[in-house]
Structure formats: structure tokens, C-alpha cells
Amino acid sequence: MTDTLQTGRAVSRPPDHTGPRPVPFRGGGFRPTTNRWAGALVFVLIVAFVEIGLRAGWISKLTLPLPSDVFATFVQLYESGLLWKHLIPSLTRFVVGATLGALAGIGVGTLIGLFGLARAGLVPLVAALFPVPKIALLPLFVIWFGIGEGSKYALIALGTFTPMVVATYGAVDNVDRTLIRMGQSFGLSWGSIVRKIVLPGAMPGILSGLRIGLAIAIILLVAAEMLGAQYGIGAYILEAGSLYDLERLFAGVVILSVLGVATSAVVAWVERRVLRWRS
Amino acid sequence: MDLRVEGLTHRYGETRVLDDISLEIPAGRIVCVVGPSGCGKSTLLRMLGGLERPERGQVLQVGAPPEGCLNPLTYVFQDFALLPWRDVAGNVRLALEDHRLPDREAIIDDVLARTRLSEFARALPRQLSGGMKQRVAIARALAVRPAVMLMDEPLSALDAQTRELLMDDLIGLWIRERFTAVYVTHNLAEAVRLGHRVVVLSRRPGRVREIVEIDAPLQGRGAMEDVQAHLWGLMRDEARAADAELLT
Numbered sequence: 001m002t003d004t005l006q007t008g009r010a011v012s013r014p015p016d017h018t019g020p021r022p023v024p025f026r027g028g029g030f031r032p033t034t035n036r037w038a039g040a041l042v043f044v045l046i047v048a049f050v051e052i053g054l055r056a057g058w059i060s061k062l063t064l065p066l067p068s069d070v071f072a073t074f075v076q077l078y079e080s081g082l083l084w085k086h087l088i089p090s091l092t093r094f095v096v097g098a099t100l101g102a103l104a105g106i107g108v109g110t111l112i113g114l115f116g117l118a119r120a121g122l123v124p125l126v127a128a129l130f131p132v133p134k135i136a137l138l139p140l141f142v143i144w145f146g147i148g149e150g151s152k153y154a155l156i157a158l159g160t161f162t163p164m165v166v167a168t169y170g171a172v173d174n175v176d177r178t179l180i181r182m183g184q185s186f187g188l189s190w191g192s193i194v195r196k197i198v199l200p201g202a203m204p205g206i207l208s209g210l211r212i213g214l215a216i217a218i219i220l221l222v223a224a225e226m227l228g229a230q231y232g233i234g235a236y237i238l239e240a241g242s243l244y245d246l247e248r249l250f251a252g253v254v255i256l257s258v259l260g261v262a263t264s265a266v267v268a269w270v271e272r273r274v275l276r277w278r279s
Numbered sequence: 280m281d282l283r284v285e286g287l288t289h290r291y292g293e294t295r296v297l298d299d300i301s302l303e304i305p306a307g308r309i310v311c312v313v314g315p316s317g318c319g320k321s322t323l324l325r326m327l328g329g330l331e332r333p334e335r336g337q338v339l340q341v342g343a344p345p346e347g348c349l350n351p352l353t354y355v356f357q358d359f360a361l362l363p364w365r366d367v368a369g370n371v372r373l374a375l376e377d378h379r380l381p382d383r384e385a386i387i388d389d390v391l392a393r394t395r396l397s398e399f400a401r402a403l404p405r406q407l408s409g410g411m412k413q414r415v416a417i418a419r420a421l422a423v424r425p426a427v428m429l430m431d432e433p434l435s436a437l438d439a440q441t442r443e444l445l446m447d448d449l450i451g452l453w454i455r456e457r458f459t460a461v462y463v464t465h466n467l468a469e470a471v472r473l474g475h476r477v478v479v480l481s482r483r484p485g486r487v488r489e490i491v492e493i494d495a496p497l498q499g500r501g502a503m504e505d506v507q508a509h510l511w512g513l514m515r516d517e518a519r520a521a522d523a524e525l526l527t
Contacts, residue, residue, distance in 0.1 A: 182360035185328055186374045186423065187350050196373060200364045277364040277403050 065246040070254065073247040087255070090221060090232045093149065094259075097156025098217040105161040105213065106206060109168020113202070114194065119169070126165050134159045134216075135223040142228070152224040159220040160213040167209020171202035204278065207271050214263045222256065233259075280344045280351065280426040280459070281306050282327060286336035289322060295484035296322050300336070302478060302487065304427065307457040309497075311470040314480030314488075315514055315521040320463045321431055323485065327461055328352040328429045344426035349378050353425035357432040359412040361404045361419075367391065368400040371419045386422050393452065394418040410441035414448065421452070428460040434469060446472050450497050467510050471503040479510060482517040489513055 051067045053059035077083045108126075111118040134155055141151035175198050183193040225234025233255055240248035282304040289297040296319035304310050304327075312320050325331040327338055329352065344351040354360075361370050371387045380386065391397045394414045404412055413433055420428055434442045446469060452458070453473075464470055470477045471493060479488040493506060 178356060178358055178360050179362060181330060182354070182356060183373075185330060185350075185352075185354040186377075186419075188373070188377050192377055196376075197362065200362070203364075275364075277405065279405070 065250050069247045070250040074251045074254065077248075077251060086231050086233055086236045089229070090225065090234070090259075093152045093156060093224070093232070094217060094221050096149075097153045097221070098160045098214055100153065101157035101160025101217065102164050102210060102213055104157065105164025105209075106168050108161075109165040109206075110172055110194070110199070110202075112165065112169040113172025114198070122165075123169075126162060129158075130162045130166065134220055135227075138224060138227055147228055152221075152229070155224050156217050156220050159216045163212045163216060164206070164209050167212070168202060168206050171205025171209070172198055174205065175201035204271075204275055207267060207274070211264065211267050214267065215260065218256065218260055218263065281341040282427055282459075282461070283339040283341050284323075284327070284336070285339065287323065287326060287333050287338070288335040289319070289326070289331075289333050297326075297333070298484035298486045300480075300485065300487055302490075304459065304461055306342070306426075306459050308475040309453065309460045309462055309473050311462045311464060311474030311477045312480060313464060313467060313470045313477060313510060313514070314485060315482050315518040316465060317521055317524070318480045318482050318517075319485035320465075320480060323480075324354075324429050324431050324461060324463050327427075328354055330354075340426075345424065348424045348426050350374065350423035351426040353420045353423055353428055355413070355416050355420050355428060355430040355433045357435050359404075359409075359416045359436070361412055361415055363404050366401050366403050367396055367407075367415050367418075370404070370415055371422050374419050374423050390418040390421045393421065393455070394448070408441070409437045410445055413437065413445060417449075417452070421458075426459060428458055430460055430462045432464055433462070435464070435466070442466075442469070449473060454498060467507045467514075468502065470510065471506045472500055473497070477506075477510060479513050482521050 047067045050059065050064055054061060054064065054066050074083075077086075108118075108122065112122050112126075113119075137158070138151065138155055141154045145151040145154050179197050179201060180193060183197045188196070221232075222234035222237065225232035226238040229235045233252055237249055237252035237256075240246075240252060282302075284300055284302040284304075287297050287300040289295075300323060302310070312323065314320050322331065326333050329338075340351065362373060365373065368387050368391065371390060372383065375383050375386060387400075388397070391400055394417055396411070396414055396418055399407065399411065404415070407415065413436075416433075434445055437445065450473065453460075462469070462473055474493060475497075477491040477493065479491065480486065481488045491506065491510065493503070495503070
């Protein structure tokens, strides 16, 4: 208390009346700091708040399910074996669709980045495709690829494809031209320049595009499963929702959140490994 | 192998950058090119190595490149141009990967030893100082056994002390193995320390103003202030005019 008062007075006093004093510190802050527990803490606090509020009665029982009931539902789901029955088809669709879409997106994005003709021809097409809600195209895909897995793969792939294309060609455009000129000056073949200079140089941009692409893939996965699937997390949520079974609905939503967090963690891990050369 | 430049003329749009440049770059010597900023030094160098096509005139290779030469015209860039995702040895290897070589790793070890980088073979560029990065780039250039090294202000991105050290390194490398080089710089002290011949270009459009031969051997050359003063005398007014010019 006295300390702060003294400092406060010392700063306001005209300088020539005082003796030597330390220069006040004005730096610091404005730097992103990491705290791995803060995120978990916020999450726990919200869950605890809802649980206590519902039990104490100052949140109406109609608004939200009890978190502990949701957890019990989840345990039941796991013990009955239904969890895997829903999760495995969903994961398969997610992995197959997103892989196809991401690979095609990286390929087309690289072509656009490297060839003027591809850029002139394909960028307007991608721009036209990007804002279309892909779920609107599901009936089309059902006609093309059948009601089964094919249409779901195609939908998820298309959803991943568009952000990957945009991220990839942007990243290829931003590869340091002096590095490419260096490659040419050493007589490297075209293929070597693309493989060893362009693609690694574009990798940071490609990976941040992958984050967006995978998030969109999860959204479309659920949407596709809601429109036509017997098993899958989307089907599970839809069924729970139509019965107003909030516990099961929330259990499904939690699974999706976990899937999202896990995907993001995998991308972060890949980034740490592949982009070790940065910073 | 010598290089001969004949009547090189070039324009960027309406701006003439090079005007009828003729030069001789004899094997085993270092030719420095100096001139006020914007006189087309770097353009000239890009044309020497075939990275840019001149509007008129030509660059000729006279004689065959030496035995075992993988890339006759090899650049050392001002900003090093190292791949940040490859370590030191990997950056040197890049220049060799497109060639079938039985002893690739031996070449890498040799050039890293010559540039005193052996213990940093596994380091990434971001861990290296500017001077070390440029030594990696020099090692990479040496690895392909160039007939002519094309050096584009190789020391300009470095601080004055590092520059001194690297000049000594370059002189040491030249004495061990007399490489041919075209060395573009705006720093007259570098030009008189390293050049057997200094080509002074005029302001845009770049013309050959004067070619100064320096006969003193590279080792033990001092600052050669008289030569520097002479060069500066040739350039001063034009450098001032270039400085006062608006950029296009």
C-alpha cells in the first residue's frame, strides 16, 4: 500500500527535486502467452455452473439437461457398444472424404499456383463453388453416387476441397521467389523445384487451410448423416433431437466437439513436426 | 572457361537499364562490377547466368567448363537463398541431388570443411548468423564446381565486421583454388580488396565507364585508398544524381 503511494508520488514530482531513482518500467504485455490450463478451467467452470444451477433450481430444468445425466448417457452408449457403431462409420466417412478432398485441393491449388492457364480457368470456378452451401448439393450427389457412402464421401470431399484450393494457391503464390530463382540457377529440374522448393515453402499455408477444411468436413459429415444414414453421429443426434431427448442430443454434440478438438490437435502436431524449421 | 559479354542492351518498358555493355571475364580472376544504385548491375549479373534474356547483345562462354563442373554459372545471392526447412548439409545437397554422383556426401563434407562449417552440418538456417548463412551459400556454390561464380552483393546484408571476416574467407578460398567470379557490389572497399579488375558502370542506362586493372596480388592487399578514391571520383556525381532520383 505505502509502496504504491510512494511510487505514485515519486513519478508526479518534478525530476530535479529528487535523487537518483530507477527508470519506471513501461514495457511488457501485448504478447500472446500460453496457459494450457485456462481453457480446461473455463470448460469445467461452465459445466459446474450449469450442474449447480439446475440442481439448485435457478436454471429451469427445461432449458438444459443435467451435465451428469449427459455423462451417464454417454457411459451407457459406450457400454451398450452403440458408441462404436455410430462412431466408426462417421470416422470412416470423415477420413475418406477429407483425405480425397484435401489431396485434390492441394493438387488443384498447386496447378493454379504454377500455371497461368489453370489460374485463369479455375479460379472463377472455385470462387463460384466456394460460397455454395455444399449440403444443398447432397441430392445431386445422391443421384450421382447413390444413397450409400459414395454421396457422403463426395459431399465431405467437396467441402474440404474448396478451402484447400484457395489456401494452397495462395501459399504457392507466397513462396519466396528468390528461392525459386536459386533453384533455377542451380539447374534443378522443374519437378525438383516444385517438390523441394515450392511445396515445402507452401506447407505453412496448406496446413492452415487444412484446419479450415477439416472443420468444414465435420460440419458436412453431420449434415450428410442427418439427411440419410442409419448409423453415424449425425443420425444419432437427429434421432435424439426428434425425440427431444436432450441428454442424448448433448452426448452427441460432445462427441462432435471432441472430434473437432482432436482434429485440431492432430493438425497442430503435424505443424510442429513439419514446420519445425520455422521460428 | 572465360565469359565474354558483347553489346548487351536491355530495357524495362521505357526505361533503358543497360546500354551496349561489352566485357571480358577471364578464367581464374575476380571481376568486380561497381556503379551507382539502379545502374543495372544486378540485371547484368542475371543475364550473365541466363536468368534473364537481354534485349540485344549476347553472353558467350569461351572454352569448355573445367572437368567435373556440374553447373558452370553459379550464383551467390545477396539474401543467401537458403531453404529454411533444410539443414546446412541439406542445403548443399540440394544443388547436387539432380546429378548422378557416386560421392555426393564426400563433396558435401569437403565444401563444408573448406568453408569451416563441418560442425554445423545439422543446423537449420534460422540458427545461423548472417555470415554463417552466406558461408553456407558459398559452400553450396563451390559444391557444383562452377566455372564462373556470379556473386550479387554477397556481403551487403552483413554487418561490417562479418563482412571483413568473409572477405578474408573469400580471398583464402581463391588462393587455394583460383575460381573465376563476377562480383557485383556497391561497396568500393570490397571491390578493391577482391577484384583483379573493377568495372565501373555509369548511371542508368548502365554503360561501361571505365575498367580499372588492379595488379597487386589478393593476399596482403591493403585498403588501396588511391584506387578507391579514383573509383569514387568516377562515381560520385552520378551516385548523387541517382540518390536524388524518384523511384519508378
